[in-house]
Amino acid sequence: MDLVILCTVSVLILTILLIGFLGLIFVIDCDLLLLWKSKFGAKTDSLAGKVVWITGASSGIGEFLAYKLAESGCQLVLSARRVNELQRVKSECILRGRVKEDDVLVLEIDVLDFNKHTKAANKILSHFGKIDILVNNAGRSQRALAAETSIEVDREMIEMNTLSVLSLTKAVLPHMMERKEGHIVVTSSVAGKIGAPFSATYSATKFALQGWFDALRIEQKENNINVTMVCPGPVFSNLLQHAFTGEAGTTYNRDMQATEKRITTERCAELMAIAMANNMYEVWISFSPPLFFTYLTQYSPTLARWIAGIVGMKAIHKIREGNA
Ligand SMILES: NC(=O)c1ccc[n+]([C@@H]2O[C@H](COP(=O)([O-])OP(=O)(O)OC[C@H]3O[C@@H](n4cnc5c(N)ncnc54)[C@H](OP(=O)(O)O)[C@@H]3O)[C@@H](O)[C@H]2O)c1
Secondary structure, eight states: OHHHHHHHHHHHHHHHHHHHHHHHHTTOSBOHHHHHHHHHSOOGGGGTTOEEEEESTTSHHHHHHHHHHHHTTOEEEEEESOHHHHHHHHHHHHHHSSOOGGGEEEEEOOTTOGGGHHHHHHHHHHHHSOOOEEEEOOOOOBOBOGGGSOHHHHHHHIIIIIIHHHHHHHHHHHHHHHHTOEEEEEEOOGGGTSOOTTBHHHHHHHHHHHHHHHHHHHHTGGGTEEEEEEEEOSBOSSTTTSOBOSSTTOBOOOOOOTTSOOBOHHHHHHHHHHHHHTTOSEEEEOOTTHHHHHHHHHHOHHHHHHHHHHHOHHHHHHHHTTOO
16 A cells, blocks of 8 residues: 555656656756756856857857857857858957957858868967867758758768868867867757758758767866867757758748847857866757757657657757747
């Protein structure tokens, strides 16, 4: 009899906890550990004085991360292809932040120019004398069915989103290993945790990063080099304008709509900076349903795949575009 009561009470408590957890997941905008760190963890001011190299700093998440880190007192290297946009971001950093002209270096780089990566890293070292944090943020999304995506696009996307990130990381690693100190931050995606329909190659490029950097984190533990994987869900930015389609040489060219359910670029950058300040391994930045599905995929992949099959690709795509 006692056992029956014990089992009933346990099931009741577990049910209440599960309902509480589900209720919470549907009102927050990031994973629970990151939420905890944002309230009780190290503040972003603890990053003051760090030299941070951000790729893809000319717009979107990289741009707003630059503002947040400038406010926190970091010295910044802003990289992308459009120098005029980088200059605009630099001026705004000086206006908003605790940084002066010399604290922000604009460094033009096309991440696809692999043979210029080491040269770029050396330029930063001669300007600042060190690189504390590399934020591998530059990237391009995709909207096309896998079966309709040409192999040229697959190859271009892997070069852009995966190989360039590995190459840039290798360009700064010798310096960090010598100093026995460093931090690599990667803007991955929720699509790097869950296969995203209409973005199969994009998912593949981000899944590859997850695996490579998980291995690197273990290898570089002895050199005191950490890796933070940042996995945003839908975030306002210019991502869809420049997204690949299935056909080489074309872009998706769509603006995000204010009515879509997406995290603001500013909030995403703030949470990213908190993850950096707290040296976290991996963080998820998203509203639910994508946040809920990320939890489900992480802790119950079979159930998640079964539900995805029932929900169907069109509904999942709608959720991903913030039109749930
Ligand atoms: N927005 C989202 O919903 C979302 C969700 C999950 C993950 N992400 C990831 O977040 C990262 C940033 O994207 P975003 O949303 O902020 O999009 P965005 O506004 O389009 O920014 C992309 C940045 O990448 C740079 N870039 C593109 N191609 C480059 C190249 N060949 N060489 C150097 N820089 C290049 C762009 O600068 P230039 O054009 O000046 O070179 C721009 O600064 C990406 O890795 C993306 O996969 C975004």
